Amino acid sequence: MAIDAPPSAGRVPADERRQQLIDAATRLFAQRGFSGTTTRQIARAAGVNEAIIFRFFPHKDDLYAAILEQKSAEARSDALIGTLRDMAAAGDDAGVIRTIVSRVIEHHRRDPEFLRLMLHSSLENHSFARQYRERHFAPFLRFLFEYVRTRQEQGRFQAAPPETLVRAIIGIPAHHGLSETLMPEAAASPVDVVETYTTFILKGLVASPAPVVPPQLESSRD
Secondary structure, three states, X not given: OHHHOOOOXXXXXXXXXXXXXXXXXXXXXXXXXXXXXOHHHHXXXXXXXXXXXXXXXXXXXXXXXXXXXXXXXXXXXXXXXHHHHHHHHOOOHHHHHHHHHHHHHHHHHHOHHHHHHHHHHXXXXXXXXXHHHHHHHHHHHHHHHHHHHHHHHOOOEOOOOHHHHHHHHHHHXXXXXXXXXXXXXXXXXXXXXXXXXXXXXXXXXXXXXXXXXXHHHHHHHO
16 A cells, blocks of 8 residues: 555655645544554655655644645535526426435445544544534535425425434435445446436425315315
């Protein structure tokens, strides 16, 4: 593995070296957690002397901060929320749910290390997971909560605690991503996964139509 690779010689531009260290730290933090990873291990994984790390990142926490900034730049949560707002305003509930499901599943497939990083950070009570949630998950959850509550007021979604429905919307694709990350040998086929989950979630959200009372029963009540 790269961890056991000896330090390599050669001059590398500062921005490339910095990114190299961030990439190595991301892999190791995802594998071993923050407390289980040393700067010496990061240096070996990056193929540099440990002193090089401290030129760019005086403390190990600074590496976590750099990873947070990079992941935040990749998240583009503001753009996602803007797209979802447009769909919601147009009454496109299927588009809203499909976009959320697709985005969550795609993110897990593209960056499986991120889930491990968040899990380690949460279990160790490190600030990385909390800061990422505050920056990206919290605004998204606020949008989704308001979206569900508005649809309930319009009579389109079932009467249930909005936060419970929000958890259900996110929980299905999130569990899919978790399964693919932690149990890749049991990963479901990607064919029609997004559409299947979208249909399933929508059926659970939509309010049941009011029962139709036959005219003869209506007249007997009078």
